[in-house]
Amino acid sequence: MSDKFRLPPRYGTGEKSVWVEYIQLVAEVKPKLNLGQGFPDFPAPSHVPKALAEVTTSDDPLLNQYTRGFGHPRLVQNLSKLYSPLIGRQIDPMNEILVTAGAYGALYSAILGHVEDGDEVIVIEPFFDCYEAMIKCAGGVPKFIALKPNKIHEDMTAADWVLDYKELESLFSDRTKMFILNTPHNPLGKVFTRQELEKIADLCKKYNVLCLSDEVYEWMVFEPFQHIRIATLPDMWERTITIGSAGKTFSVTGWKVGWAYGPANLLRNLQVVHQNCIYTHCTPVQEAIARSLEFEMARWKTPECYMFSIAKELTSKRDMLNRILKDNGFITTPPDGGYFILADWTKLGNKLDLSTEKDEFKDYRFTKKFAKEAGILAIPMSAFYSKEHKNLGENYARFCFIKKDENLALAEKLLQEWKRR
Numbered sequence: 307m308s309d310k311f312r313l314p315p316r317y318g319t320g321e322k323s324v325w326v327e328y329i330q331l332v333a334e335v336k337p338k339l340n341l342g343q344g345f346p347d348f349p350a351p352s353h354v355p356k357a358l359a360e361v362t363t364s365d366d367p368l369l370n371q372y373t374r375g376f377g378h379p380r381l382v383q384n385l386s387k388l389y390s391p392l393i394g395r396q397i398d399p400m401n402e403i404l405v406t407a408g409a410y411g412a413l414y415s416a417i418l419g420h421v422e423d424g425d426e427v428i429v430i431e432p433f434f435d436c437y438e439a440m441i442k443c444a445g446g447v448p449k450f451i452a453l454k455p456n457k458i459h460e461d462m463t464a465a466d467w468v469l470d471y472k473e474l475e476s477l478f479s480d481r482t483k484m485f486i487l488n489t490p491h492n493p494l495g496k497v498f499t500r501q502e503l504e505k506i507a508d509l510c511k512k513y514n515v516l517c518l519s520d521e522v523y524e525w526m527v528f529e530p531f532q533h534i535r536i537a538t539l540p541d542m543w544e545r546t547i548t549i550g551s552a553g554k555t556f557s558v559t560g561w562k563v564g565w566a567y568g569p570a571n572l573l574r575n576l577q578v579v580h581q582n583c584i585y586t587h588c589t590p591v592q593e594a595i596a597r598s599l600e601f602e603m604a605r606w607k608t609p610e611c612y613m614f615s616i617a618k619e620l621t622s623k624r625d626m627l628n629r630i631l632k633d634n635g636f637i638t639t640p641p642d643g644g645y646f647i648l649a650d651w652t653k654l655g656n657k658l659d660l661s662t663e664k665d666e667f668k669d670y671r672f673t674k675k676f677a678k679e680a681g682i683l684a685i686p687m688s689a690f691y692s693k694e695h696k697n698l699g700e701n702y703a704r705f706c707f708i709k710k711d712e713n714l715a716l717a718e719k720l721l722q723e724w725k726r727r
Protein backbone atom coordinates (compact mmCIF):
# COMPACT_ATOMS: atom_id res chain seq x y z
CA MET A 307 0.00 0.00 0.00
CA SER A 308 2.63 2.54 1.07
CA ASP A 309 4.86 1.74 -1.92
CA LYS A 310 1.91 2.06 -4.27
CA PHE A 311 1.49 5.70 -3.24
CA ARG A 312 5.14 6.62 -3.02
CA LEU A 313 6.48 9.79 -4.56
CA PRO A 314 7.37 8.97 -8.18
CA PRO A 315 11.18 8.58 -8.32
CA ARG A 316 11.43 11.29 -10.99
CA TYR A 317 10.94 13.78 -8.10
CA GLY A 318 13.97 12.40 -6.25
CA THR A 319 13.61 12.03 -2.48
CA GLY A 320 11.16 14.94 -2.31
CA GLU A 321 13.48 17.00 -0.12
CA LYS A 322 12.25 20.51 0.62
CA SER A 323 13.76 23.16 -1.64
CA VAL A 324 15.79 25.84 0.11
CA TRP A 325 12.87 28.24 -0.47
CA VAL A 326 10.33 26.05 1.28
CA GLU A 327 12.77 25.41 4.14
CA TYR A 328 13.80 29.04 4.65
CA ILE A 329 10.27 30.45 4.42
CA GLN A 330 9.44 28.03 7.25
CA LEU A 331 12.53 29.27 9.09
CA VAL A 332 11.27 32.87 8.81
CA ALA A 333 7.96 31.83 10.38
CA GLU A 334 9.75 30.03 13.24
CA VAL A 335 12.72 32.31 13.96
CA LYS A 336 11.16 35.65 12.94
CA PRO A 337 14.48 37.32 12.03
CA LYS A 338 14.37 41.11 12.32
CA LEU A 339 15.55 41.46 8.72
CA ASN A 340 14.88 39.13 5.79
CA LEU A 341 17.60 39.44 3.15
CA GLY A 342 16.92 35.90 1.99
CA GLN A 343 14.37 35.48 -0.78
CA GLY A 344 14.67 37.78 -3.79
CA PHE A 345 11.83 40.27 -3.61
CA PRO A 346 11.58 44.03 -2.98
CA ASP A 347 10.17 45.34 0.29
CA PHE A 348 9.12 48.59 -1.40
CA PRO A 349 6.13 49.25 -3.68
CA ALA A 350 6.11 48.59 -7.41
CA PRO A 351 5.83 51.66 -9.69
CA SER A 352 2.36 53.00 -8.91
CA HIS A 353 0.93 52.55 -12.42
CA VAL A 354 1.38 48.75 -12.11
CA PRO A 355 -0.95 47.99 -9.15
CA LYS A 356 -3.25 50.77 -10.39
CA ALA A 357 -3.62 48.93 -13.70
CA LEU A 358 -4.59 45.73 -11.86
CA ALA A 359 -7.16 47.56 -9.72
CA GLU A 360 -8.68 49.11 -12.85
CA VAL A 361 -8.76 45.80 -14.70
CA THR A 362 -10.47 43.82 -11.95
CA THR A 363 -13.18 46.47 -11.51
CA SER A 364 -13.60 47.32 -15.18
CA ASP A 365 -16.95 47.18 -16.98
CA ASP A 366 -15.58 44.54 -19.33
CA PRO A 367 -16.59 41.23 -17.69
CA LEU A 368 -14.31 39.27 -20.00
CA LEU A 369 -11.23 40.70 -18.29
CA ASN A 370 -12.04 38.44 -15.34
CA GLN A 371 -12.61 35.31 -17.43
CA TYR A 372 -10.33 32.78 -19.16
CA THR A 373 -8.13 34.24 -21.85
CA ARG A 374 -6.14 32.78 -24.75
CA GLY A 375 -4.18 29.78 -23.44
CA PHE A 376 -0.72 30.64 -24.76
CA GLY A 377 -0.87 34.25 -23.61
CA HIS A 378 -3.39 37.06 -23.30
CA PRO A 379 -3.52 38.81 -26.72
CA ARG A 380 -2.73 42.32 -25.43
CA LEU A 381 0.24 40.99 -23.44
CA VAL A 382 1.82 38.92 -26.23
CA GLN A 383 1.39 41.89 -28.61
CA ASN A 384 3.23 44.13 -26.18
CA LEU A 385 5.95 41.58 -25.49
CA SER A 386 6.50 41.39 -29.23
CA LYS A 387 6.72 45.23 -29.38
CA LEU A 388 9.20 45.22 -26.50
CA TYR A 389 11.51 42.45 -27.64
CA SER A 390 11.43 42.72 -31.46
CA PRO A 391 13.76 45.76 -31.58
CA LEU A 392 15.96 44.31 -28.82
CA ILE A 393 16.35 41.01 -30.67
CA GLY A 394 16.57 42.63 -34.13
CA ARG A 395 13.76 40.63 -35.75
CA GLN A 396 9.98 40.73 -35.80
CA ILE A 397 8.76 38.33 -33.11
CA ASP A 398 5.42 36.69 -33.97
CA PRO A 399 3.24 37.30 -30.88
CA MET A 400 1.02 34.28 -31.51
CA ASN A 401 3.62 31.61 -32.28
CA GLU A 402 6.90 32.79 -30.84
CA ILE A 403 5.85 33.80 -27.31
CA LEU A 404 4.32 31.82 -24.44
CA VAL A 405 3.02 33.49 -21.27
CA THR A 406 2.76 31.28 -18.22
CA ALA A 407 2.97 31.09 -14.41
CA GLY A 408 6.18 33.01 -13.75
CA ALA A 409 9.59 32.38 -15.22
CA TYR A 410 9.37 29.18 -13.19
CA GLY A 411 6.49 27.99 -15.39
CA ALA A 412 8.36 29.00 -18.53
CA LEU A 413 11.47 27.09 -17.43
CA TYR A 414 9.32 24.05 -16.62
CA SER A 415 7.60 24.15 -20.03
CA ALA A 416 10.93 24.54 -21.83
CA ILE A 417 12.73 21.76 -19.96
CA LEU A 418 9.82 19.29 -19.90
CA GLY A 419 8.99 20.18 -23.50
CA HIS A 420 12.45 19.47 -24.87
CA VAL A 421 14.38 17.11 -22.61
CA GLU A 422 13.82 13.39 -23.15
CA ASP A 423 15.03 10.32 -21.23
CA GLY A 424 18.81 10.26 -21.17
CA ASP A 425 19.30 13.69 -22.80
CA GLU A 426 22.14 15.64 -21.22
CA VAL A 427 21.71 19.24 -20.13
CA ILE A 428 24.69 21.45 -19.28
CA VAL A 429 24.19 23.68 -16.25
CA ILE A 430 26.57 26.31 -14.88
CA GLU A 431 27.16 26.16 -11.12
CA PRO A 432 26.07 27.89 -8.98
CA PHE A 433 22.59 27.69 -10.51
CA PHE A 434 18.99 28.62 -9.72
CA ASP A 435 18.06 25.42 -7.91
CA CYS A 436 14.94 24.40 -9.86
CA TYR A 437 16.94 23.69 -13.05
CA GLU A 438 18.33 20.43 -11.68
CA ALA A 439 14.99 19.19 -10.33
CA MET A 440 13.22 19.98 -13.62
CA ILE A 441 15.88 18.27 -15.75
CA LYS A 442 15.65 15.12 -13.62
CA CYS A 443 11.86 15.22 -13.70
CA ALA A 444 12.08 15.18 -17.51
CA GLY A 445 14.37 12.13 -17.37
CA GLY A 446 17.41 14.18 -18.36
CA VAL A 447 20.93 14.08 -16.98
CA PRO A 448 22.38 17.36 -15.70
CA LYS A 449 26.07 17.95 -16.43
CA PHE A 450 27.57 20.63 -14.21
CA ILE A 451 30.39 23.06 -14.74
CA ALA A 452 31.33 25.52 -12.01
CA LEU A 453 32.21 29.17 -12.42
CA LYS A 454 35.42 29.72 -10.48
CA PRO A 455 37.30 32.85 -9.44
CA ASN A 456 40.20 33.38 -11.90
CA LYS A 457 42.29 34.83 -9.10
CA ILE A 458 41.60 35.58 -5.45
CA HIS A 459 42.13 39.23 -4.59
CA GLU A 460 40.67 41.87 -2.26
CA ASP A 461 38.63 43.66 -4.89
CA MET A 462 37.16 40.66 -6.66
CA THR A 463 33.83 41.10 -8.37
CA ALA A 464 31.37 38.71 -9.98
CA ALA A 465 33.16 39.24 -13.32
CA ASP A 466 36.22 37.45 -11.90
CA TRP A 467 34.21 34.20 -11.74
CA VAL A 468 34.75 32.51 -15.10
CA LEU A 469 34.29 29.27 -17.02
CA ASP A 470 37.14 27.05 -18.12
CA TYR A 471 36.34 26.60 -21.83
CA LYS A 472 38.31 23.37 -22.19
CA GLU A 473 36.31 21.87 -19.35
CA LEU A 474 33.12 23.29 -20.87
CA GLU A 475 33.74 21.74 -24.28
CA SER A 476 34.51 18.41 -22.64
CA LEU A 477 30.88 18.31 -21.40
CA PHE A 478 29.40 18.65 -24.90
CA SER A 479 28.69 15.49 -26.91
CA ASP A 480 26.04 14.10 -29.22
CA ARG A 481 23.99 13.34 -26.08
CA THR A 482 23.78 17.04 -25.17
CA LYS A 483 20.29 18.44 -25.80
CA MET A 484 20.32 21.74 -23.92
CA PHE A 485 22.60 24.35 -22.38
CA ILE A 486 21.13 26.51 -19.60
CA LEU A 487 22.45 30.04 -19.36
CA ASN A 488 21.47 32.56 -16.69
CA THR A 489 22.55 36.15 -17.25
CA PRO A 490 22.50 38.32 -15.16
CA HIS A 491 23.26 35.43 -12.90
CA ASN A 492 21.59 34.37 -9.67
CA PRO A 493 23.21 34.06 -7.11
CA LEU A 494 26.54 35.44 -8.35
CA GLY A 495 25.41 38.64 -10.09
CA LYS A 496 27.68 37.92 -13.03
CA VAL A 497 26.70 39.54 -16.33
CA PHE A 498 28.14 37.41 -19.12
CA THR A 499 30.19 39.44 -21.61
CA ARG A 500 29.81 39.25 -25.39
CA GLN A 501 33.06 37.30 -25.59
CA GLU A 502 31.86 34.74 -23.04
CA LEU A 503 28.50 34.40 -24.79
CA GLU A 504 30.22 33.93 -28.16
CA LYS A 505 32.20 31.00 -26.78
CA ILE A 506 29.00 29.42 -25.43
CA ALA A 507 27.13 30.12 -28.68
CA ASP A 508 29.91 28.54 -30.77
CA LEU A 509 29.70 25.34 -28.73
CA CYS A 510 25.88 25.25 -28.96
CA LYS A 511 26.16 25.55 -32.73
CA LYS A 512 29.03 23.07 -33.08
CA TYR A 513 27.16 20.39 -31.12
CA ASN A 514 23.64 21.33 -32.31
CA VAL A 515 22.39 22.18 -28.83
CA LEU A 516 19.40 24.26 -27.72
CA CYS A 517 20.22 27.23 -25.48
CA LEU A 518 17.74 28.03 -22.70
CA SER A 519 18.58 31.56 -21.57
CA ASP A 520 17.10 32.64 -18.24
CA GLU A 521 17.19 36.45 -18.34
CA VAL A 522 14.78 37.37 -15.55
CA TYR A 523 17.18 40.07 -14.26
CA GLU A 524 17.63 41.59 -17.76
CA TRP A 525 16.89 45.16 -16.55
CA MET A 526 19.05 44.98 -13.45
CA VAL A 527 22.49 45.52 -14.93
CA PHE A 528 24.96 48.01 -13.46
CA GLU A 529 27.21 50.29 -15.50
CA PRO A 530 29.50 49.74 -17.32
CA PHE A 531 28.04 46.25 -17.89
CA GLN A 532 25.47 45.63 -20.58
CA HIS A 533 22.92 42.88 -20.89
CA ILE A 534 23.49 40.95 -24.10
CA ARG A 535 20.76 38.58 -25.24
CA ILE A 536 22.40 35.43 -26.58
CA ALA A 537 19.52 35.09 -29.07
CA THR A 538 20.98 38.15 -30.89
CA LEU A 539 24.32 36.45 -31.64
CA PRO A 540 24.72 35.15 -35.21
CA ASP A 541 22.61 32.04 -35.92
CA MET A 542 21.49 31.80 -32.29
CA TRP A 543 17.82 32.83 -32.62
CA GLU A 544 17.10 29.48 -34.27
CA ARG A 545 18.33 27.56 -31.21
CA THR A 546 17.51 29.83 -28.27
CA ILE A 547 14.53 30.04 -25.93
CA THR A 548 14.70 33.17 -23.76
CA ILE A 549 12.89 33.48 -20.43
CA GLY A 550 11.60 36.68 -18.78
CA SER A 551 9.59 37.56 -15.68
CA ALA A 552 7.03 40.31 -15.06
CA GLY A 553 7.51 39.73 -11.33
CA LYS A 554 11.18 40.69 -11.55
CA THR A 555 10.69 43.40 -14.21
CA PHE A 556 8.02 45.34 -12.32
CA SER A 557 8.93 44.41 -8.72
CA VAL A 558 5.72 42.37 -8.28
CA THR A 559 7.14 38.90 -7.69
CA GLY A 560 3.84 37.68 -6.20
CA TRP A 561 2.06 38.16 -9.52
CA LYS A 562 3.91 35.20 -11.05
CA VAL A 563 3.68 36.10 -14.72
CA GLY A 564 6.56 34.96 -16.89
CA TRP A 565 7.22 34.22 -20.53
CA ALA A 566 9.37 32.41 -23.02
CA TYR A 567 10.14 33.60 -26.55
CA GLY A 568 11.95 31.92 -29.39
CA PRO A 569 11.37 30.39 -32.85
CA ALA A 570 7.91 28.86 -33.40
CA ASN A 571 9.22 25.31 -33.91
CA LEU A 572 10.91 25.34 -30.48
CA LEU A 573 8.09 27.26 -28.74
CA ARG A 574 5.51 24.72 -29.90
CA ASN A 575 6.81 22.11 -27.42
CA LEU A 576 6.48 24.59 -24.54
CA GLN A 577 2.93 25.40 -25.56
CA VAL A 578 2.01 21.71 -25.43
CA VAL A 579 3.41 21.31 -21.89
CA HIS A 580 1.65 24.51 -20.79
CA GLN A 581 -1.72 23.54 -22.31
CA ASN A 582 -1.63 20.24 -20.42
CA CYS A 583 -0.67 21.78 -17.11
CA ILE A 584 -1.66 25.44 -16.60
CA TYR A 585 -3.75 25.77 -19.82
CA THR A 586 -4.36 29.51 -19.33
CA HIS A 587 -2.78 31.89 -16.84
CA CYS A 588 -4.57 34.59 -14.81
CA THR A 589 -6.30 37.07 -17.19
CA PRO A 590 -6.47 40.29 -15.08
CA VAL A 591 -2.81 40.02 -14.09
CA GLN A 592 -1.77 39.51 -17.73
CA GLU A 593 -3.92 42.48 -18.82
CA ALA A 594 -2.36 44.64 -16.08
CA ILE A 595 1.16 43.66 -17.13
CA ALA A 596 0.24 44.43 -20.76
CA ARG A 597 -0.91 47.92 -19.74
CA SER A 598 2.19 48.41 -17.60
CA LEU A 599 4.43 47.56 -20.56
CA GLU A 600 2.53 50.09 -22.69
CA PHE A 601 3.04 52.71 -20.00
CA GLU A 602 6.80 52.07 -19.88
CA MET A 603 7.21 51.84 -23.66
CA ALA A 604 5.58 55.28 -23.94
CA ARG A 605 8.39 56.71 -21.78
CA TRP A 606 11.14 54.42 -23.09
CA LYS A 607 14.68 55.48 -22.24
CA THR A 608 13.53 58.50 -20.21
CA PRO A 609 15.07 58.59 -16.71
CA GLU A 610 11.63 57.69 -15.28
CA CYS A 611 11.24 54.49 -17.33
CA TYR A 612 11.33 51.70 -14.72
CA MET A 613 13.40 49.39 -16.91
CA PHE A 614 16.23 51.91 -16.65
CA SER A 615 15.60 53.62 -13.31
CA ILE A 616 15.60 50.31 -11.39
CA ALA A 617 19.24 49.61 -12.34
CA LYS A 618 20.29 53.04 -11.05
CA GLU A 619 18.36 52.56 -7.83
CA LEU A 620 19.90 49.14 -7.32
CA THR A 621 23.44 50.35 -7.98
CA SER A 622 23.40 52.50 -4.85
CA LYS A 623 21.71 49.72 -2.82
CA ARG A 624 24.38 47.26 -3.96
CA ASP A 625 27.11 49.67 -2.91
CA MET A 626 25.45 50.29 0.43
CA LEU A 627 25.00 46.63 1.38
CA ASN A 628 28.43 45.75 0.01
CA ARG A 629 30.06 48.33 2.26
CA ILE A 630 28.06 47.23 5.31
CA LEU A 631 28.96 43.56 4.84
CA LYS A 632 32.63 44.37 4.18
CA ASP A 633 32.91 46.71 7.18
CA ASN A 634 31.54 43.95 9.38
CA GLY A 635 33.87 41.13 8.46
CA PHE A 636 32.40 39.50 5.35
CA ILE A 637 34.46 39.14 2.16
CA THR A 638 32.03 40.15 -0.57
CA THR A 639 31.78 39.51 -4.31
CA PRO A 640 29.95 42.63 -5.54
CA PRO A 641 27.65 41.84 -8.46
CA ASP A 642 27.40 43.51 -11.90
CA GLY A 643 23.71 42.65 -12.21
CA GLY A 644 20.72 41.12 -10.42
CA TYR A 645 19.96 41.87 -6.78
CA PHE A 646 22.10 39.59 -4.67
CA ILE A 647 25.55 39.82 -3.09
CA LEU A 648 27.60 36.76 -2.27
CA ALA A 649 29.57 37.06 0.93
CA ASP A 650 32.21 34.76 2.39
CA TRP A 651 31.22 34.44 6.08
CA THR A 652 34.13 32.29 7.32
CA LYS A 653 35.97 35.07 9.15
CA LEU A 654 32.84 35.49 11.31
CA GLY A 655 32.11 31.80 11.81
CA ASN A 656 33.94 31.55 15.12
CA LYS A 657 31.53 34.08 16.67
CA LEU A 658 28.76 31.46 16.44
CA ASP A 659 28.45 27.98 17.90
CA LEU A 660 27.46 26.12 14.73
CA SER A 661 27.45 22.74 16.47
CA THR A 662 23.85 23.29 17.66
CA GLU A 663 22.60 23.17 14.04
CA LYS A 664 22.21 19.72 12.55
CA ASP A 665 22.58 20.47 8.83
CA GLU A 666 25.16 18.67 6.73
CA PHE A 667 26.55 21.81 5.10
CA LYS A 668 28.37 24.57 6.99
CA ASP A 669 26.61 27.43 5.21
CA TYR A 670 23.19 26.08 6.21
CA ARG A 671 24.43 25.94 9.81
CA PHE A 672 25.86 29.46 9.58
CA THR A 673 22.79 31.10 7.97
CA LYS A 674 20.39 29.46 10.43
CA LYS A 675 22.44 30.41 13.46
CA PHE A 676 23.09 33.89 12.05
CA ALA A 677 19.31 34.41 11.59
CA LYS A 678 18.74 33.42 15.21
CA GLU A 679 21.62 35.38 16.76
CA ALA A 680 22.11 38.40 14.50
CA GLY A 681 18.48 38.57 13.33
CA ILE A 682 19.37 38.68 9.60
CA LEU A 683 18.29 36.00 7.15
CA ALA A 684 20.54 35.08 4.20
CA ILE A 685 20.45 32.05 1.89
CA PRO A 686 23.17 29.36 2.00
CA MET A 687 25.09 29.33 -1.27
CA SER A 688 25.51 25.54 -1.37
CA ALA A 689 21.79 25.37 -2.22
CA PHE A 690 22.87 26.54 -5.69
CA TYR A 691 25.22 23.59 -6.31
CA SER A 692 24.69 19.94 -7.20
CA LYS A 693 25.13 17.42 -4.36
CA GLU A 694 28.65 16.51 -5.49
CA HIS A 695 29.85 20.13 -5.53
CA LYS A 696 28.09 21.69 -2.52
CA ASN A 697 31.46 22.11 -0.82
CA LEU A 698 32.27 24.82 -3.41
CA GLY A 699 29.52 27.02 -1.99
CA GLU A 700 29.85 26.29 1.71
CA ASN A 701 31.84 29.41 2.62
CA TYR A 702 29.24 31.80 1.19
CA ALA A 703 25.85 33.26 2.00
CA ARG A 704 23.61 35.17 -0.43
CA PHE A 705 22.15 38.52 0.66
CA CYS A 706 19.36 40.28 -1.25
CA PHE A 707 19.67 44.06 -1.57
CA ILE A 708 16.42 45.06 -3.32
CA LYS A 709 15.27 46.47 0.02
CA LYS A 710 14.43 49.93 1.39
CA ASP A 711 17.55 51.90 2.36
CA GLU A 712 16.27 52.00 5.94
CA ASN A 713 16.29 48.20 6.01
CA LEU A 714 19.79 48.04 4.56
CA ALA A 715 20.78 50.47 7.34
CA LEU A 716 19.08 48.11 9.80
CA ALA A 717 21.46 45.39 8.58
CA GLU A 718 24.37 47.57 9.73
CA LYS A 719 22.76 48.19 13.13
CA LEU A 720 21.97 44.51 13.69
CA LEU A 721 25.47 43.43 12.65
CA GLN A 722 27.11 45.93 14.97
CA GLU A 723 24.88 44.96 17.89
CA TRP A 724 25.60 41.29 17.28
CA LYS A 725 29.37 41.85 17.09
CA ARG A 726 29.33 43.85 20.35
CA ARG A 727 27.60 41.02 22.22
Ligand SMILES: Cc1ncc(COP(=O)(O)O)c(C=O)c1O
Nearest residue numbers: 408409410434492522551553564
Ligand atom coordinates in the same frame (compact mmCIF):
# COMPACT_ATOMS: atom_id res chain seq x y z
C1 LIG B 1 17.32 33.03 -12.09
C2 LIG B 1 15.86 32.95 -11.82
N1 LIG B 1 15.06 32.37 -12.72
C3 LIG B 1 13.73 32.28 -12.52
C4 LIG B 1 13.14 32.77 -11.38
C5 LIG B 1 11.66 32.61 -11.18
O1 LIG B 1 10.98 33.79 -11.52
P1 LIG B 1 9.39 33.91 -11.33
O2 LIG B 1 9.16 34.45 -9.97
O3 LIG B 1 8.94 34.83 -12.43
O4 LIG B 1 8.83 32.54 -11.48
C6 LIG B 1 13.93 33.37 -10.40
C7 LIG B 1 13.33 33.87 -9.15
O5 LIG B 1 13.99 34.20 -8.19
C8 LIG B 1 15.32 33.47 -10.63
O6 LIG B 1 16.15 34.05 -9.73
